[in-house]
Amino acid sequence: MSREARVAAETASCRPSRANAPRYLPIAEHGLIGDLRSSALVGTDGTIDWYCCTRFDAPSVFASILDADRGGSFALAPDVPVRTKQFYFPDTNILITRFYADDGVGEVQDFMPVVDDSREADRHRLIRRVLCVRGSLPFTARVAPRFDYGRRDHSVSTRCGQTLFDSPDLSLALTSTVPVEIDGRDACCSFKLVEGETAVFALDRIGGAVQPRPCAQTEAEDLFDATVRYWRGWLSRSRYRGRWREMVHRSALTLKLLTYAPTGAIVAAPTTSLPEQIGGERNWDYRYVWVRDAAFCIYALLRLGFTDEAEAFVSFLSEKAAAPGGTDGSGGTGGTDGTSGRLQIMYGIDGRRDLPEEELTHLEGHEGSAPVRIGNDAVGQLQLDIYGALIDCLYLYDKWGQPLSSAHWDTVVDLVDWVCENWDQPDEGVWETRGGRKKFLYSQLMCWVAIERAMRIARGRGLPADMARWAHARDTIYRRIMDRGWSARRNAFVQHEGEDVLDAAVLMMPLAKFISPTDPKWLSTLDALGEDLVSDSLVYRYDPQASPDGLRGEEGTFSICSFWYVEALARAGRLDEARLAFEKMLTYANHVGLYAEEIGRTGEQTGNFPQAFTHLALISAAFNLDRALG
Structure with missing residues (x-):
């Protein structure tokens, strides 16, 4: 065993x-x-x-x-x-x-x-x-x-x-x-x-x-056997043969369960309003397609060899999400031409754009944690990081799956042109804060990723692109982050311009290949994060007291950040620390290997359950740690 x-x-x-x-x-x-x-x-x-x-x-x-x-x-x-x-x-x-x-x-x-x-x-x-x-x-x-x-x-x-x-x-x-x-x-x-x-x-x-149709014992047995064959047949396509095969495959099976087969959409979680803090108000509906979450899911599944899911998701975005009609989060249309290039941060599983938020006051909430919400008003937020997550996913799909079609490339060009025009806007950021827009480092980082990955595709395939414009925007973002995203006082990269607050999202900097994992600036950032946001390998997203997010209450450690931390340690050459942190995270899974969004003060799982974000990060951390350990 x-x-x-x-x-x-x-x-x-x-x-x-x-x-x-x-x-x-x-x-x-x-x-x-x-x-x-x-x-x-x-x-x-x-x-x-x-x-x-x-x-x-x-x-x-x-x-x-x-x-x-x-x-x-x-x-x-x-x-x-x-x-x-x-x-x-x-x-x-x-x-x-x-x-x-x-x-x-x-x-x-x-x-x-x-x-x-x-x-x-x-x-x-x-x-x-x-x-x-x-x-x-x-x-x-x-x-x-x-x-x-x-x-x-x-x-x-x-x-x-x-x-x-x-x-x-x-x-x-x-x-x-x-x-x-x-x-x-x-x-x-x-x-x-x-x-x-x-x-x-x-x-x-x-x-x-x-x-109506009866279900006799023989029919139930036949359906049981057929369902076993389906899941085992699907899982047999995995290429992962590493040290943590059982946990990685459970995470893959979970991500597949969160896929809506008719469209290829992937939901962030199958539940709504499970609280991040018992008795608190941080209760959200996650039964929708976050472009970021779904794109990261595809990255994880591609790593394991599951290309069909990537193809279905790319088709979903091309046919549904990338259609004209998005807003820039302030009431107007985005993009250089008013329509093209602008994505919402999330969509319904059928591609619908309108997800009005409503409170169900007749339900008391899990252990009295009200309100219970359906729909999600964050749909109107501006979160610039989604472009990097999506185009990185498309880059990997083009590399490991199928070459992007001409229509897909036209969509990429529209997206990158929009990013070149809009990357400097303040936004709500990756954590969907409701405390006002800021110029978040992570948002700018992922805009850099969007442009850089698109340029790789164009060079590799000889596809048409305004390379001079793209290169200028990419380099401008890089210099902006290195200048205004760096705090000499904290000796670290920080959450947003104008403050010295730390944010675990910057763990993506070396993972996205923006900075060398052994760059002195990055190593001092990693140490600062370890001192401020890490608790025995578990990582908080940020400190709500130091960086108010517009909501009351506390939250636990955010599990995707803990797995990002594992990857950052491994890439920095701190393999013993990385492996120990990863093994510790495995002990926080529930009895069948599932993770909620967060882990509370006493080790309990909180937030929507199970969460795609956490399981995709586990796959990525296991894959890259395996490779580093040799």
Whole structure:
């Protein structure tokens, strides 16, 4: 057994049944399942606490992770005191929750069938197989949907042995191999299994051409096998053979789960409003496509050899996001011609631009952490760094995937021309602060990356470009950063012009090849970051007290920054420190290898979960640390 597998086994959750537990499971006490269109969180107690049907950003059906009373859930567990452990079926996204009781051992296998391009993709089937593997166990199940984040009423009826939940906008059919009764707005049942026996529950979206269909044990087994084949077939394309294969592959599987297959979009996280601080207001909806996050995801997947995902994402941006009509964040259109070259920082998974933010005041939030938000007003922000992330992704796609088409190159030219014209604007920065625009070093750094990578593509392919203009802008940005981004007092590169505040985002400077990883200025910056923002290998983004971001409360260490720190140490030749910091970060993964956005003061995971940013950074850090260690 690998070291990572032993860590996962040793830290697997052991928790009593829900009846004796607090109202909320910790965020990290969940695993993720999905079908490349939507996803669900399954708690270590066997309860599905979060599920949006039929897509990541659809209104929730189960949201008890945001309100234990009004959110809705699908509970399924033994009706006796138990200990639980949760793990993934090897090399898949099929989740198994195992229950240990005095009289037996049972498990629930949760998955959403993925069978390539199934003609029934609109069914959105969620299957729960219950098995008794030793002795005997009594089980109870309660299916309590609360449609549209608990805002829509629904009716319940029985037809042809199925339980139908009907709301104005969505209908679900529950089929079961054990008898189910209606209890108010819910469906429930109690049953007992002895060793070798199995029960199956299937929850299907129905309507239109998708009609109710039973799910017998044989069909559930066939779908289980087909889904195993899909995930293992996909993962077999990975080229990674390094030291941390299990954790890297789990991260890759997670990134694939966050992909919306119909468009190739990649969401930043499958959840909304999971708090960065319990009781705080830093609660955001991440179920959208951040250009930055998705581009970095593609970088990580390309490193592992997954070129199809890169091709799909490039097509998504070309067809959806790069269309005219963006704004510059201040009400007007951007770009030198008023339309071309301007990107929003995020889009809906179908490419839509309008993502109005709304507070759901009827939901109390995870452990009382209000407000619960849907939509995201940050869509109107100006964040100049996205251009560097995107064009670097396109550069790597051209290098490792497929050569950029002429249409793609035309889009790149528009983007770079816009960057040459606008790189000096103040913006909200990579961390989406709501405290006013500033001239952030990271934003300027990534504008430099955008121009420099485009020039590499043009030179390598002989493509047409205004190289003189691009080179002038690139060199001007470089000199600006080296002059105004450097603080002689701090002996370090700083967050933005005019202040001496540090920011972990500058860790990207050597990673983006802007500065040598052994340059004296960079080494002193790395030391300064280590003194101010690093806590036993965990890295804070910045100090909100020194650099107010317009929000109340505190936040934990930001996990992507911790992995950036690993890479920066490795590139600086500090390999022992880098490896120790990386190994420490692995211990902060949850019991099935997943990471939320942040890590709190006592090691708890906080923020939206799981987060693509963290998993892509883990892949990159592992890849580059492996290479440095030889």
